[in-house]
Amino acid sequence: MTAMFRRNPNKIKSGSVAVDVLLYVIALFICLITLYPFYYVVIMSVSSPLEVAAMNVYWFPKGFILDSYELIIRDSRMWWAYSNTIIYVAAGTLLNCITAVLGAYPLTVRTLKGRKWIIAFLLIPMYFGGGLIPSFLLVNKLGLYNTMFAIIIPGMVGIWNIILVRTYFTTIPEALKESAFIDGASHLQLLFKIILPISKPIIAVIAIYTIVGIWNSWFEALVYLPNEKLHPLQMYLYRVVVQQTVDLKLLSLEETRNAVATMLSNIQLKYSIIVFTTLPVIFTYPFFQKYFMKGALLGSLKE
């Protein structure tokens, strides 16, 4: 019996310095491998173009040249794309928040008939998509093809967001709702005057998910927006990267001449554009941070 309670001599004490050091080293290592790609892109974007083309830059910038940034800033297409992205993000985020709240609230009302069926039904499109061509046909027949709405409307309802918001709403004490009803509040008043003001963390979470998602998306634009003037920023980046990866060996003498010139000018540009397009969304995080920790855990429990 006593043997069972005897202390294991090899056991590391909690609060041991060895563990702390080990954990710090692991954390630091993970930190480094996460941050290095960002750092790499930044130093590539400011190094001398010749060194960049030779892929000689690894730890520190070689040379300090901001020409590629100058090129981007002067490019009107980039600013056009920037403003488009802001429109897509603003409209998309707002619509996502509205649809999430309006979609989630009824699903928390206990008196709603067939509530469980609706929730089950909502889960289906989370796992099964229509595929590219059916989606394309849908967008096309709705008359959205080659308009900004092709990006905004298909992405305005997020089932995952609805589930997140619903889970949060169910954590609000039923007594609060009942007392509001007793005081004569309608469902709309309850939602907008009572529930929404105390649901800021979850709104912040879905807002940032949506902002990041839309900011980084380019595929929809690739498929639905043949008009260059409607392209978002990431599509602009995509085009620069694709332009650069031309295989000269597949071209004839006539075509090679033009391709060589374009290819060289784009090597470094790629890195500068990545920096330019990523920074704004990185800066968004601190503003949402206080809500983020609390809200991000919400999806972990589903009732």
Added chain:
Amino acid sequence: MVKWKNSITCTVVLTLAIAAVSGCSNGDTPKNSEEPTATGGSKEGSKLRLLGPTKGNKIIKFEDREQYPVWKELDKLFDTAGLELEYERVPTEQYDVVIKTRMASGSSLPDIVNLSALDDTTVLNLAKQGVLLDLKPLIEKYSNGNIKKMYDQDFPFAEKTTTSPDGKLYWFSDLHKKTYQQNKPAPVGLTMLIRKDWLEKLKIPVPATADEYRKALKAFQDQDANGNGQKDEVLVYNPGNFAGSIAQWFGLGSGVTAVDVENKKVVSPWYQDGIKDYFRYMQQLVKEGIIDTSLISGRNELVQQKIADNKVASLSDYNLEMWLEPTIIGGGEYLPLMPLKAVDGITPAAQLEDPYLVWSKYGITKDAKDVEAAIKFFDVIYSEKYADLLYWGIEGQTYTFDGGAKVFIDNGTDEDKEKSKLVSGGAIYGDGIFPRVQFANLESELTNVPKHKADHQLAIMEYKPYYVNMNHKYLAIPNDEQLEAKTKIMNNLSTYSLELATKLALGQKSLDDWDQYIAELKKLGLDQLIEIEQQLHDRYNQIQ
């Protein structure tokens, strides 16, 4: 609470405002500026909608076309034919995806579409689904004879490579012909280039044999031709795919399989006499540190960088290239070499690019309402006047005659041309929506290159034997069965061949086990591939 409410209200108002603006703008922008824009004016004619990528020049823009005299001439051609054209232009980088989804969905198709982003098989499948029209009966019925004349007389090989196995024609092509002294075909050479200035600096004679070539490259390193104190003057060469000109010195075909055009035979370097000597030669180049092995199958940018750094002694490229020299920091010059003798009893071959090029695809879709107008459009395209405007432009403005041959007038850089508006049509509307049809001549090309390159070109175009750089252009389109067998074989065979050849060249595999390698190649279907391609080449030769 109040603060939170205010901020929400502000955001809502702002976003709605932006969305409203964007809503308006997306109603206008694509429809009015990028989507269908008429050729201009209020002309009455048969309307045609054309879809294609926005290729072309970044300074001389398609959007400004109305300001250019050459466009006005072109406009007259379409006017006379009674055609009113509308364009839908999609950025080149995006075109691939856009055309695939639109063709696959079969909806909102234009009348005439550029299908170059799709391979032959995909296009033939679309044709089977009825998305594309068979052009032959339409040409018979509606054409004024221009298309037939161009395809039968000037470019008979065009039909050979674009006729489907069931004898139908689903797409028109870009056509290019380069001649010398009026009608002599003028192929350009792909050859080894060597630093001319280094040969002169070190007083080394121009190599006349493969052995002298190797010694010259060694001497560049030993005597520090670029003067940076390091033995870093290298040969950039990929020994694995046989497509880099040195392989042809040993009489080898220019791919895993290659077409011997003169003898109408499909061959494989693996079965040719010079193959072992080729690998021995490569091993020697590797052993002496002449080939930069880090650049084998390296990215183009890395090679470009080496060239710029004044470190590339020799590489394989077009004999008439003029784009490498300006990038060398400190200057330099490349000299194209004639095929060098490597082995006794084997005549070294040249590698040539055919003077007749057929590429790109332009089809008429099922949604075309006025098929007659679509054929009329191609009648204009395949007229001599159109070809002249596209490649040469306007006489006295962009080209002139010198000794009976057309030569370009030097109108300066693209920026200068944009100001003076003196350009040929190709710069404004070539590729993309409008097919390229061009009758180039060598005379004009030779005025832009130094004498040593011109001399090389005149010699190489007469040279025999030769292999071609684009073997597939000499094969007819395979039927389903042939295609399936070919794809299956190529998947493994090309990888194995490339790896084997690279390892043999690097000395990582021994030539002693030769029979074993050949047995493996046979097992992977090399013989069967040669047989299929021979059938395709025979059919190519039979199509009239």
